[in-house]
Amino acid sequence: MSQQTLRIAKIECLALEARFDEMFDEVPDWLVHPASSHRVLPRRGQYATVVRVYAEDGTVGVGEAYGLPAPQVTATCVATVLAPLLVGADALATTALWQRMYQAQAAGGHNRGFFLEAVAGVDQALWDLRGKVLGQPVYRLLGGPVRERIDCYASPVPLLADPADSARRAQAYVADGFRAVKVKIGRGQRIDGAHLRAVRDAVGAGIDVLVDANCAYQLDEATRIGxxxxxxxxxWYEEPLPVDDLAGLAELRRRTGLTIVNGETHFTRFDVRDSLRLGAIDVVMPNLARCGGITETIRIAALASAFHVDIAPHGVGSAINMHAALAVMAATPNLRVYEYNRLPNPLRDALSIDRPAFRDGQLSVPDRPGLGLRLDDGVVDRYLIGTY
Structure with a gap:
């Protein structure tokens, strides 16, 4: 193999939007407000920012930057801030390029939020490109496989109006083969309790029930819910408090003895470090389209392992982010479980020609080069709202 450097020729972004009002004649309220965090900003659809990195030899790597609440934001960030830093650089130097992107704005305070989500999309695409050039799945480049099938839970049982509806939704997930389901809470002890009791009675003691409060509570009420x-x-008690209330999370963990889960809004290992040092977390939930991509997620997992803490990647995103998460999970020893999001989402279910096989509560890890997916161009065109 030639040692000549393969350089980046071009970076392109595609903003995708799948609107709920185009999927449903009447959009149900539980889909607009599936969790307590959507009380202020309703959910109008599914979104993704697709990043394509083109190498000089014609190889194209594909990644995903987080699209919520508007994919134009991360697409613009990639196109106007990150692409000029990377065109002409060594396309296979994933660590060096991640550091270049991060350092470009860290001193200016842009080390979280939309900027890190944009970095994540480029980083995923670089790893996909690297795997394709080398003819290897990304999980092998990361030292895997540790495992070839990933335990999953179904998410979510959203904020439905009637406890009986929550019970039926949970039962449907179990009928689909899931052995664990996650229920959204955050409406107070009485309402949360009614829905959780209905779900527990419906699925029985043999099915794991997880809960996600999406930061709905303060410490004392969260303790009572605990x-x-x-x-x-x-x-499993996910995001019971505001994500930055690390002292409160540590105290809640002490009071209840429950598994405190946090981290889908932690953007780097530096965010996670503080939670670990304070004993405020038992499971870290990085979203690979948010937390700087594959490069930073493997650092987060390694740091967590030093505290005997597992990761459980957050499952919101398109098929691209799912494939990136599967690659990392296949190579990560300290993996707890994966969130298999089941809200209606054609960007997750139809964007890739090849869907990971799901059976008996597990997803199979694709073994094709790169992230292992091929985009369906027809689906991309259908949901495309802007090219950058």
Missing amino acids: YLLRDLGID
Whole structure:
């Protein structure tokens, strides 16, 4: 193989939007407000920013930057800030390029949020390109496989109006082969309790029930909810408090003894470091389209392992982000489980020609070069709202 440097020729972004009002004659309220965090900003659809990195030899790597709430934001960031830094650079130097992108704005305070989400999309695309050039799945480039099938839970049972509806939704997930389901909470002890009891009674003791409060509570109310969870045999307690209340999370963990889960809004290992040092977290949930991509996620996982803490990647995103998460999980020893999001999303279910096989509560890891997916150009064109 030639040692000549393969350089980046071009970077392109595609903003995709799949609107709920185009999927449904009447959009259900639980889809517009699936979680307590959407009370202020309703959810109008599914979004993704597709990043394509073109090498001089014609190889194209594909990645995803987080699209919520508007994919134009991360697409613009990639096109106007990151692409000029990278065109002409060594396309296979993933670590060096991640550092260049991060350092370009870190001193200016842009080390979280939309900027890191844009970095994530480029980083995923660089890893996909690298795997394609070398003819290897990304998980092998990361030292895997540690595993070839990934345990999943179904998410979410959204904020439905009737506890019986929550029970039926959970039962449907179990019928699909899931052995664990996640329920959205955050409406107070009485309402949360009614829905959780209905779900627990419906699925039985043999199915794991997880909960996600999406930062709905303060410490004392979260403590009362925690005692309710213990009575129902529920251990997973996700984002019970504002994500930056690390002292409160540590105290809640001490009070309840539950598994405190956080991290989908942690953007780098530096965010996670503080949670680990304070004993405020048991499971870290990085989203690979948000937290700087594959390069930073493997650092987060390694840091967490030093504290005997697992990761459980956040499952919101398109098929691209799912494939990136599967590659990382296949190569990560300290993996707990994966969130398989089941809200209606054609960007997840139809964007890739090849869908990972799901059976008996597990997803199979694709073994094709790169991230292992091929985009369906017809689906891309259908949901395209802008090219950058």
